[in-house]
Amino acid sequence: MKTIHKIFCVLFLLTAIVACDIDKFKELQDTFKVVLDPDAVLNKKELVLKDAQTSQELSNTNVTYSVEEAYQKSVFTTDGTAIHGYQSDSPLVTFGLLRNIVATTENPTTVAITLSAEGYISKTIDFIFDGTAVVAEYISLIKISNLPSTIDYKKETTAITDGKTEQPIAIESNGTSIDIPVGTDATGPVSVTLINYDTQTTGDDFNAAQEFPDGFTMDNGDYIVPEGAFTLQIEGGISEGTITIPINNVAAKSNNICQSLIYINGFYHEEFQSGSISITTLKIIFGIIDRFNIVFGCPAATTCTLIEGVSFQNTGGATQYKYSISNEGNEITSGKIVVGAGETITVARGETIPNSDPSISLTALLPSGQEQVINLPSTSICTLDGTTIDVTASQLNKEYRQKIDLSIDCDNSKVALNNTMISFSTDNGVTYYPYGKIQAGILSGYFPTIDDNIEYTFRFNYDGPKEGTVLGSEINDGIITQSDINKICDEIN
Incomplete structure (x- = not known):
């Protein structure tokens, strides 16, 4: 596995700042205490x-x-x-x-x-x-043994003899099918997986637009209002086979009549519009690849493209938010983000959205377990492109703390973790919420409010999770355990 030098450092000497790597500063260790960004x-x-x-x-x-x-x-x-x-x-x-x-x-x-x-x-x-x-x-990630009802997952395999498949493969899901005959040329054992996404159903546990690998914005900029979408994965280098897609030659979407189109891996090709596609044709056009993301439907009548996206600014403690973007009540995309204290995060930059009735909502997920709906200046996302919105949550999530020095003293150097997020848990590590960000070894500013009398589990990630339990009243004394300090020092020695 390829690795690179694990340590980059900054040597502070009077007013000079010199970038160096681990080998170059070892000779200086007897004279200077070197500060490392690991x-x-x-x-x-x-x-x-x-x-x-x-x-x-x-x-x-x-x-x-x-x-x-x-x-x-x-x-x-x-x-x-x-x-x-x-x-x-x-x-x-x-x-x-x-x-x-x-x-x-x-x-x-x-x-x-x-x-x-x-x-x-x-x-x-x-x-x-x-x-x-x-x-x-x-x-x-979606567990195959616990699929939502809106995903159909099917997989078949066959061995080969003398470079030919021993058994036929026939998979069908909601009218979409793939057939590979027995005796098909193959370079190895054949495995075919068909994942069919129900694009007509949305819910808290599933969103077709979110899970479908290519999304529904195509290479030419069209946003497809999907009649169906599926992923086909083929392993074994087969030479032939047929994919059948149940397209409607004419479909009504948003009161507009359009020709139903098929897009494969984001591209439209006229030869695919019969509803029957040969594996040979796919390989000629796309080359030797084994994964095809196929969506069929009509382009949205009107769209808007968020050139700059929507920016959320937080002046309180670090907060986790959930945002959801919908059109005509159907969720198009959603996600969870962390906006740190004094930071601004932009979402949906470059996204194309059908805009017959587009909307956006934002909810703060607070450590208390409460959810706070954030009032936005407009719920129409297309009108918010390029704007910055203050989304600071309740004062319950805003507590000022003095600087906490979280730099790590090793034998001949000091490690200053940089741009490293710290999260905390009130339920022994079952659910974590953002707490703050270490910058140049220092944790300072506004943070989520905590109780002096409660034990919290704090966590950050460097070469694996590092966790420690601290009473709320003792946070200023440090939240990195000695065992984790030893591990990090071992990394740089």
């Missing part, structure tokens, strides 16, 4: 992985991360391990771009990363790096 990356994403049905963090589940080819040597964990091919059974994973890669709001870097876990449906996510120091990302 992160190998910038533009960090702090992932929290959850089960989509239970909303609980994944437990004892090994997850493998695969990065698109162009960025496999660009995305690393904070401790310097390449995220491509990375495996972890932790629900917390932090990664970012190498420090020499510049990403900005005007010129963001988008990286597709696939998360695969045994017993769960794999999920490919486009992570957008735009210069923001650190962003919390809540990722839900």
Whole structure:
């Protein structure tokens, strides 16, 4: 597995600041106490992985991360391990771009990363790096043994003999089918998975637009109001087969009559419109790939594109929010975000939305277990493009604290965790809420209100979760345990 130097540091000497790596400062250790920023990356994403049905963090589940080819040597964990091919059974994973890669709001870097876990449906996510120091990302994976009623998951396999399939494969779901005849040429054992998404049903536990890998905005900018959507994954390098799609030649959407269109991996091709597609044709057009995301329906009559997105500003303690964007009452997309104290987070930048009746809602999820609906200046999201909205939650989530020095003293150096989020729990680690962000080893400013007489579990992530239990009245004395200090010091020695 590819790794890079795990430590980058800043040497403070009078007014001089010199960037250095671990080898270059060892000779100075006898004279100076060196302050280290241990992160190998910038533009960090702090992932929290959850089960989509239970909303609980994944437990004892090994997850493998695969990065698109162009960025496999660009995305690393904070401790310097390449995220491509990375495996972890932790629900917390932090990664970012190498420090020499510049990403900005005007010129963001988008990286597709696939998360695969045994017993769960794999999920490919486009992570957008735009210069923001650190962003919390809540990722839900759907367990195959506990599917929502709105997903149909089917899988069939066959061995091969002399390069040909031993058994036919025939899978059907809601009128969509794939047929591979016996004796089909193949390069290896064949596995075919069909995941059919019910696009007509939405609910708290499922959103087709959220889960469907490509979403419903196509390569040409059209937003498709879907009649259906499914993912077809084929392993084994088969040479032929037929996909049948139950399209309606003419469909009525939003009182407009349109020709129902088929898009594959975001692209429209006229030859697909018969409702019957050959595997051979797919391979000629798309090359040797084994995953096809297929959606069929009509383009929305009118849309709006959020050029700048909607920005949420928080002047209180760090808060977790849930936002939902809908049209005509049907949820298009939703998500959970953390907006830290004094920070601004932008959502839906670049999103295309059908705007016959678009709306947005925002709810603060408070550590007390309460939910506070945030009043927005308008619920029509298309009118909010480019605006910044103060979404500070109740004063119950706003308490000022003096600076807490969380830098870590090692034998010959001091480690200053930087742009590292800390979360806390009141129920022994079952549910975590954001508490604050360590910057240059210091935790300061406004925080969620806590009770001096309650024990809290605090957690941050560096080369795996680090947890410690502290009484509310003792937080100012530090919240990093000695055992975790020892582990981090071992990392840099």
